[in-house]
Amino acid sequence: MDEEIGRKIQTLLDQHRIMTIATLRPDGWPQATTVGYANEGFILYFLCGLDSQKAANLARDDRVSLTIDHDTPDITAITGLSMAAHAQPVTDTAEAEKVLRMLSLKYPEQVPLPMPMPTAKDVRIFRVQPTVISLLDYSKGFGHTDLVNC
Template sequence: MDQAIKSKILTLLDQHRTMRIATLRPDGWPQVTTVGYTNDGLTIYFLCGPDSQKAKNLARDDRVSLAIDDDTSQVMEITGLSMAARAQMVVDPMEVEKAMRSLMSRYPEQKSIPLPMPTPADVRIFRLTPIVVSMLDYSKGFGHTDLVCC
């Protein structure tokens, strides 16, 4: 992967905290939801309820598609990324703890809200490994994308 493109991907991942993620329902239709995430390089982590539709969908099919971007007032300033990835449930306790700490550090304002933090037993944590990344940058031309295989 070209280092300049990788740097742009990492910058976008580090600048944001939410993504839209599509999983596949049992009937084959994609289901898109918004989730908070954290990343360690190109590896992305998110959590969801153990009985959530996302968790059930991922138990059947580990393929996901995701999008991360900004809402901008100027169409030619649109930047973002979309990604095809494989999702794996994280079961290693050390990796679970690391992902939980990292995710909570992305939301420092949460500390002032008296809500209980979920424990690893309360949630499912998934690791997303990218397969293909599409970098969107309209400043280079309407609909310009750089496609990168991982």
């Protein structure tokens, strides 16, 4: 991967904390929802209620698409990224504890709340491992993207 593109992807991931993630419903239609995330490099983590449609979708098919971006009044300044990825539940207690610390750092204004562990019956932590990342940068031309295979 080109170093500059890798740095831009990392910067976008580190600067933001909300993503829109699409899972596949049983009827085959995508379902997009907004979730908070923390990241370690290009790997993202998010929390999901186990009784949610998103969790049911992921139990059937772990493929996801997601976007991370921000609003700008200048169309030529649009930047963001999208990913094709796989989302797997975190089952290791040490990894879960690390992710919960990362989420606390990403959301420092959040009042500390009891957080889920891999054995929780109502909330699960998911790890999102990208397979393809598309970096959108309109400053290089309308709709310009750089594609990175992971």
